[in-house]
Amino acid sequence: MDLLSLRCFQVVARHEHISRAAAELHVAQPSVSRTIARLEAELGVPLFDRRGRRIRLNQHGAAFLRRVDRALGELEDGRRELADAAGGEGGTVTVATETLLTLAGLLAGFRAAHPGVDVRLHQASADAMAERLRTREVDFCLVSRPLTGPALTSVELLREDVLLAVPTGHRLAGQEGVDLAALDGEPFITPSPGHWQRTLADRLFARAGVRPAIVCEGNEPGAILDLVGAGLGVALLPAMARDTGGRGTVAWARLAAPDCHRVLRLARHEDAYLTAAARRFGEFAVEHFAAVPGRHLALGSAAVSRPAVF
Numbered sequence: 475m476d477l478l479s480l481r482c483f484q485v486v487a488r489h490e491h492i493s494r495a496a497a498e499l500h501v502a503q504p505s506v507s508r509t510i511a512r513l514e515a516e517l518g519v520p521l522f523d524r525r526g527r528r529i530r531l532n533q534h535g536a537a538f539l540r541r542v543d544r545a546l547g548e549l550e551d552g553r554r555e556l557a558d559a560a561g562g563e564g565g566t567v568t569v570a571t572e573t574l575l576t577l578a579g580l581l582a583g584f585r586a587a588h589p590g591v592d593v594r595l596h597q598a599s600a601d602a603m604a605e606r607l608r609t610r611e612v613d614f615c616l617v618s619r620p621l622t623g624p625a626l627t628s629v630e631l632l633r634e635d636v637l638l639a640v641p642t643g644h645r646l647a648g649q650e651g652v653d654l655a656a657l658d659g660e661p662f663i664t665p666s667p668g669h670w671q672r673t674l675a676d677r678l679f680a681r682a683g684v685r686p687a688i689v690c691e692g693n694e695p696g697a698i699l700d701l702v703g704a705g706l707g708v709a710l711l712p713a714m715a716r717d718t719g720g721r722g723t724v725a726w727a728r729l730a731a732p733d734c735h736r737v738l739r740l741a742r743h744e745d746a747y748l749t750a751a752a753r754r755f756g757e758f759a760v761e762h763f764a765a766v767p768g769r770h771l772a773l774g775s776a777a778v779s780r781p782a783v784f
Contacts, residue, residue: 566593
């Protein structure tokens, strides 16, 4: 077996879909199918269960994938380590985030401080981030909920209140301590399940026995502020969104819920090799968010200690 076959298997295993894997690998679908068939013949066991055009990783495939991930991860770490040894102030850091809004201020400062570092971004759901860290596709993930998995570690960057964004002129605009019961039946805009805002909203509303009327759910959290400003409904948004736009069309209120906040973390795989560029980014991110005013909970929480982990 060769590295191309192993990489092909890894991508097919992640997607459990031949055509999607072929698109990511930029090869023809029949070529992917032949590669997987040759690999299975060489190993002597099927790696996938097939039902018509659908494939599912079986127990043999899952066991083999763990080894492949480890082997390819070690090779990728070796490549990065040798590139690091060549020296220079450049290099590349790859970051995944749920919404690019979170990175805007951080990137402006980092690029000014380290103009030679190439930053590559991916937008991904929290569920996909652990996989990207495990396969070394990214160095870091900025995530608003804990990532679970072997060897995943994180440092807390900030805690901030989550506010209720409402259209200007709304009956709740500017209010403090809004009872959740006031949102019963209210038109509500939210990301789809899996996003941290949706998880938070579902928890708060279930606890209060409230059922807002979801009028929009999708996978573009960055568009929610504009939709609120357009009068479509109300939404839960982090405090930093208040400073990004919609000032003339969006007003804000605070819910009477002490746990209505988010914790932003910078996550990485502790066994992955961090290049000098990646370490600089991690250190800069911790310093950047530590210096942002008003980024601790306004509801009485103490300042968060930020250990150096890079």
